[in-house]
Amino acid sequence: MLNRRKLQATPSGDAGGKPEEKKGGVSRRDFLKWSGAGAAAVAVVPQFRFVSRLLGNGRSEAESANTNGNGKGRLRRWSMIIDLSRCDGCQSQGTPPKCTEACIEGHYASEPMEWIQVYEKEIHGGGTQFIPTPCQQCQNAPCVNVCPVGATFSTPEGVVLIDQERCIGCRICMAACPYDRRFFNWGQAPIPPQAQFVEYHVEHQVPAKKGTVMKCDFCPDMARVGKLPYCAQACPNSAIYYGDLEEDIATNGAEVLKISKFLSDNQAYQQKEDLGTHPRVYYLPGHGEAVGRSPYTHGRKPTRWPWIEKIKGAKTWSR
Amino acid sequence: MNHRRNGIHTLGLLAILVLLALLLFSSVAQGAGPEPGLTLQAPAQGTLGQTATVQSTLLALGGSPVSGATIQFFSPASFLSTSGEVFLGEAVTDSSGVAVLRYELRSDNQVEIIARFAGNASYGPAESSATIAVQGSTQLYQEDIGVRVPGLNVWLLAAILGGVWSVYFTVFVLVSRIAREGVRARAI
Amino acid sequence: MEQIDTVVEEPASWSRRLERRVMNPLIKTGQGYWIIVALLALVVAWGVYAYSTQLRDGLIVTGMRDRIQWGIYIISFVFFIGISHAGTLISAILRVAKAGWRTPVTRIAEFITVVALSIGGLMPIIDLGRPDRIHHMFIFGRWQSPILWDLLSITTYLTGSIIYLYLPLIPDLARCRDRLGNEAHPWKRAFYRLASVGWQGTEKQHKYLRIAMGCMMVLIIPVAVSVHTVVSWIFGMTLREPWNSTVFGAYFVAGAIYSGIATIIIIMVILRRVYHLEEYITRQHFINLGYMLGAFVLIMLYFNVLEYVTTGYKLAGEGRFHFQQLMTGPFAPAFWFYILGGMVVPGLIILNPGTRTIPGLIVASIFVDIGMWLERFIIVVTGLRVPLMPYAASWYTPTWVEWSVMAAAFAGFGLIIAVFVKLFPVISIWEVEEHREHQEAVRVAEQSLQRLREEAAVTQPASRTAFTWEGRHESS
Numbered sequence: 001m002l003n004r005r006k007l008q009a010t011p012s013g014d015a016g017g018k019p020e021e022k023k024g025g026v027s028r029r030d031f032l033k034w035s036g037a038g039a040a041a042v043a044v045v046p047q048f049r050f051v052s053r054l055l056g057n058g059r060s061e062a063e064s065a066n067t068n069g070n071g072k073g074r075l076r077r078w079s080m081i082i083d084l085s086r087c088d089g090c091q092s093q094g095t096p097p098k099c100t101e102a103c104i105e106g107h108y109a110s111e112p113m114e115w116i117q118v119y120e121k122e123i124h125g126g127g128t129q130f131i132p133t134p135c136q137q138c139q140n141a142p143c144v145n146v147c148p149v150g151a152t153f154s155t156p157e158g159v160v161l162i163d164q165e166r167c168i169g170c171r172i173c174m175a176a177c178p179y180d181r182r183f184f185n186w187g188q189a190p191i192p193p194q195a196q197f198v199e200y201h202v203e204h205q206v207p208a209k210k211g212t213v214m215k216c217d218f219c220p221d222m223a224r225v226g227k228l229p230y231c232a233q234a235c236p237n238s239a240i241y242y243g244d245l246e247e248d249i250a251t252n253g254a255e256v257l258k259i260s261k262f263l264s265d266n267q268a269y270q271q272k273e274d275l276g277t278h279p280r281v282y283y284l285p286g287h288g289e290a291v292g293r294s295p296y297t298h299g300r301k302p303t304r305w306p307w308i309e310k311i312k313g314a315k316t317w318s319r
Numbered sequence: 320m321n322h323r324r325n326g327i328h329t330l331g332l333l334a335i336l337v338l339l340a341l342l343l344f345s346s347v348a349q350g351a352g353p354e355p356g357l358t359l360q361a362p363a364q365g366t367l368g369q370t371a372t373v374q375s376t377l378l379a380l381g382g383s384p385v386s387g388a389t390i391q392f393f394s395p396a397s398f399l400s401t402s403g404e405v406f407l408g409e410a411v412t413d414s415s416g417v418a419v420l421r422y423e424l425r426s427d428n429q430v431e432i433i434a435r436f437a438g439n440a441s442y443g444p445a446e447s448s449a450t451i452a453v454q455g456s457t458q459l460y461q462e463d464i465g466v467r468v469p470g471l472n473v474w475l476l477a478a479i480l481g482g483v484w485s486v487y488f489t490v491f492v493l494v495s496r497i498a499r500e501g502v503r504a505r506a507i
Numbered sequence: 508m509e510q511i512d513t514v515v516e517e518p519a520s521w522s523r524r525l526e527r528r529v530m531n532p533l534i535k536t537g538q539g540y541w542i543i544v545a546l547l548a549l550v551v552a553w554g555v556y557a558y559s560t561q562l563r564d565g566l567i568v569t570g571m572r573d574r575i576q577w578g579i580y581i582i583s584f585v586f587f588i589g590i591s592h593a594g595t596l597i598s599a600i601l602r603v604a605k606a607g608w609r610t611p612v613t614r615i616a617e618f619i620t621v622v623a624l625s626i627g628g629l630m631p632i633i634d635l636g637r638p639d640r641i642h643h644m645f646i647f648g649r650w651q652s653p654i655l656w657d658l659l660s661i662t663t664y665l666t667g668s669i670i671y672l673y674l675p676l677i678p679d680l681a682r683c684r685d686r687l688g689n690e691a692h693p694w695k696r697a698f699y700r701l702a703s704v705g706w707q708g709t710e711k712q713h714k715y716l717r718i719a720m721g722c723m724m725v726l727i728i729p730v731a732v733s734v735h736t737v738v739s740w741i742f743g744m745t746l747r748e749p750w751n752s753t754v755f756g757a758y759f760v761a762g763a764i765y766s767g768i769a770t771i772i773i774i775m776v777i778l779r780r781v782y783h784l785e786e787y788i789t790r791q792h793f794i795n796l797g798y799m800l801g802a803f804v805l806i807m808l809y810f811n812v813l814e815y816v817t818t819g820y821k822l823a824g825e826g827r828f829h830f831q832q833l834m835t836g837p838f839a840p841a842f843w844f845y846i847l848g849g850m851v852v853p854g855l856i857i858l859n860p861g862t863r864t865i866p867g868l869i870v871a872s873i874f875v876d877i878g879m880w881l882e883r884f885i886i887v888v889t890g891l892r893v894p895l896m897p898y899a900a901s902w903y904t905p906t907w908v909e910w911s912v913m914a915a916a917f918a919g920f921g922l923i924i925a926v927f928v929k930l931f932p933v934i935s936i937w938e939v940e941e942h943r944e945h946q947e948a949v950r951v952a953e954q955s956l957q958r959l960r961e962e963a964a965v966t967q968p969a970s971r972t973a974f975t976w977e978g979r980h981e982s983s
Contacts, residue, residue, distance in 0.1 A: 073427075073456055074427065074456055074457070074458050074459070075458060077460045112573070117896075119896050119897045119898065120897060121897040122897070131897075133896065139462045139464050140464045140465065142745065142746055145651060145652070145744075146652050146653055146654070146744060146745070147649060147652055148644060148648060148649060148652040148654035148655045148658075149640075149643040149644060149646075149647040149648065149649065149652075150647050150649050151643075151647075158462075166640070166643055166647060167636070167637065167640075168635055168636070168637045168638075168640045168641065168643050168644070169566075169635050169636020169637040169640075170631065170634070170635055170636070170654055171576045171577065171634075171636070172652070172653065172654055172741065172745075174573065174576045175576065175577065175741075175742070175745045175747065175891065176744070176745040176746065177895075178745075178746040178747075178895055179895060179896065180573075180574065180894075180895040180896045180898070182573070183573055184566070184572075184573055184576060184636065185565070185636070186565055186566050186567040186569075186571075186572065187564055187565040187566075187567030188564075188565060210565045210636070210637075211565055211566065211635070211636030211637040212636060212637060213636075223399055226399050226400040227399060227400065228399055228401075242399065243398070244398070245460040246425070246458065246459060246460045247398075247425050247426050248423075248425040248460075249396060249398045249405065249425070249426070250398070251398045251399050251401040251403070252401075253399075253401055254401070254403075255401070255403050256396050256397070256398050256401055256402065256403035256404070256405050257405055257406065258405050258406065258407060261406070261407070261408060275746050277746075278462060278464060315567075317567055317572065318572065319572055319573045319574055319901065473650045476650055476659075480659060480663065483663055483667070483726065483730060484663070484666075486722050486723075486726050487666060487667065487670060489719075489722060490670055490674070490719045490722055490723060491670075493715045493716075493718055493719040494674075494677075494704060494715075494719065495704075496711075496715050497677065497704055497705070497706060497712045497715050497716060498704040498705050500705075500707075500709055500711045500712045500715070501704060501705020501706055501707050501709075501712065502705055504705075504707040504709045504712075505705065505707065
């Protein structure tokens with residue numbers, strides 16, 4: 001139980017120049033298992049009991065414990081950049097957004113959960129733009145601030161996670177999230193046979209637990225084994241970059257670039273910056289023009305949950 | 320002094336003219352300009368987070384500097400199984416053919432930097448590279464979130480709650496005194 | 508001189524009558540009582556069944572979904588916590604202000620506080636997706652969370668309210684112990700003996716009780732204010748446009764007291780009728796409570812002006828959507844009923860001397876309670892409905908499970924009160940007595956003053972002017 005709550009915090013020390021392909025062959029679930037075994041793991045979910053929690057902010061304690069605990073290397077600071085000029089809502093593919101679909105298939109996200117959701121937003125001049133919206137991974141996260149039991153928490157790597165084994169289902173985090181990025185298990189979501197025996201992990205919320213909140217987990221476990229998150233992998237236009245602000249490097253699977261320069265050169269912005277949430281997800285303005293989309297081509301294919309369609313009698317709900 | 324400098328100037332001008340003529344001729348003949356020499360000077364060692372000054376010098380065949388040429392800087396890197404050259408920025412050579420890139424060292428290992436001249440009408444492309452061995456393991460990216468107000472912590476909450484509950488306790492003591500008094504009064 | 512004494516009832520006989528009147532229900536129970544209790548218990552049982560389906564299937568049985576993820580449960584939570592504020596106000600503030608007329612009213616008010624708090628405190632637990640993990644609040648509790656502030660402040664307030672209810676009960680419980688004798692059931696006698704902690708009414712005991720009550724009546728006011736402020740912060744600490752308001756704390760506290768007074772009036776009318784307490788709870792008591800209700804009409808209207816004029820004038824951000832959905836949109840009927848039915852109509856009823864009667868006040872109070880329930884509905888549901896991202900605004904339709912649980916909450920409220928009135932005197936006998944003694948003393952003093960004056964008038968007519976300041980007593 002204790003080991004399972006531990007997270008892998010890989011130092012980026014030797015990863016800059018060398019690819020991490022050593023782990024590339026290991027499947028995600030295998031990796032989860034061995035990280036579950038506790039190898040080189042550093043506790044991130046605060047395990048402090050109430051009294052010791054009284055001594056201070058649990059989050060900062062966890063952070064200092066983590067950084068000091070392994071003085072060897074630096075922590076990753078995961079981040080995402082989404083180039084909206086390359087997002088056409090998969091209009092050109094004639095399919096629902098591939099990012100959403102890959103995320104649903106990869107995490108067995110149940111209907112109506114779209115951990116990364118492609119919103120179509122009106123822009124000036126009568127056109128629209130598509131905005132793929134994962135959890136914004138706020139650094140001043142309103143959800144983390146209000147959680148009464150620390151079930152949702154920020155990792156030192158900057159990822160906001162939910163521990164569904166701790167969540168009491170009060171849903172104040174959903175009220176607090178200004179991006180509508182949290183999903184509640186109103187009933188027992190269907191569990192596909194292949195997810196039945198997966199060991200639960202905060203970084204890979206499978207299988208779903210009734211009465212708890214779920215959301216995009218930012219896939220740092222995949223990044224640690226040298227893989228892009230499902231959404232970034234699946235994007236046909238390579239519009240989604242995943243990166244490490246510590247090393248100032250990001251990739252969309254096709255190119256590698258320097259985050260700071262990329263952001264500055266392209267008028268990057270964040271959603272609802274005025275709220276002071278400090279997201280880790282950046283956007284480059286656009287409406288799919290780089291991939292030939294006209295802003296006046298409205299609409300996209302509705303999201304599907306292909307794996308649920310294969311399960312007979314699956315009980316789902318709407319948003 | 321002046322006379323001598325003038326002499327040098329005219330000489331240099333002549334040389335450049337000849338060179339240009341030659342270049343023009345050769346480019347017409349071969350379809351590309353001659354490859355100029357590009358050197359890259361970078362500190363051999365660096366500390367993580369430090370801004371390194373990387374200097375590249377573009378010299379023509381004869382060793383004379385090429386000014387106004389755009390030099391691009393790259394660093395080969397691999398991230399999440401994707402390898403490629405990270406574009407670091409570009410600079411334009413000055414009158415002595417020097418282009419300078421100021422670059423913050425963010426990767427804590429051997430950082431290879433490539434300077435590249437794409438070539439122009441007069442010169443062919445050129446490339447040069449250097450490696451910086453970066454030391455250190457400091458965490459560089461920190462986000463300053465929140466405001467720390469001294470005294471505004473859980474102890475304040477505990478003090479308020481403790482105050483209220485100690486009054487409750489006082490009342491409890493008073494009720495027990497009433498009870499004790501009752502026993503005493505009954506005994507009388 | 509003799510004449511006056513015969514008109515005034517002997518204090519001892521007056522007390523005996525009060526005692527009988529108040530204590531009789533503790534030993535005699537009619538059939539109607541059991542019918543009401545059975546009905547209430549049935550409703551509670553139905554609510555428990557509804558909740559059991561929720562436990563089995565999850566919150567999917569409710570009408571709440573991701574976008575409007577709070578509903579009837581949280582609305583009821585705010586509503587009941589709101590009602591609980593009445594006890595504090597009527598009892599503590601009037602006690603601190605030494606308003607004598609409060610004495611027959613305080614016990615009911617204090618009891619409503621305790622019951623409403625218990626019921627209200629239950630609602631967020633019913634709302635939990637994982638009630639089986641409620642202990643996580645204690646194991647992993649984060650003091651930075653508004654939910655934990657709620658947990659702490661409500662438990663503190665509930666404890667304080669129970670103490671505050673209990674302290675003035677001690678002398679009455681002692682009286683029950685001494686007077687009811689064999690008429691009461693043996694376990695009831697044992698309960699009175701135990702609960703009255705050997706109260707003999709000695710001077711020292713009175714002193715200790717006075718100190719204890721003095722501490723509690725001052726302390727309970729800020730505790731009560733903090734509770735509803737913290738309740739408002741469940742909403743106020745989020746980044747939702749309609750909830751992003753600094754006035755929320757005060758607005759909630761005022762609304763809480765407002766609905767609390769209305770509830771006290773309703774409960775008092777019922778108990779007065781059932782227990783024939785017309786002699787002690789008079790029309791004047793209702794009128795006084797009506798005036799308090801009227802004052803809070805003005806305060807509430809003022810808060811609504813503050814809230815909606817500032818946001819409606821600027822229409823910043825999503826403010827336009829919110830303002831529109833309240834004023835002319837789908838919530839307009841509820842909103843305008845809240846403003847007109849929940850505040851303006853009760854205000855007019857209280858303002859007009861012709862309707863400032865007990866039936867009038869009952870109507871006003873029912874309007875206030877419905878209006879205030881709608882206010883909480885509006886705050887919770889419209890606040891969550893404002894779209895955060897480019898999606899169509901969603902809708903919330905409570906299911907039978909939620910309505911059943913809410914009905915059970917109200918029935919449970921009634922049920923606990925029904926149990927209470929069989930265990931405790933609904934009027935603070937000793938305080939009413941004390942107040943009457945005080946009034947008698949004042950009356951006797953006035954009478955002797957009048958006699959003195961008359962004598963003086965006979966002997967020295969010229970000096971009459973010296974007593975003219977007492978003229979209003981002469982005329983009355």
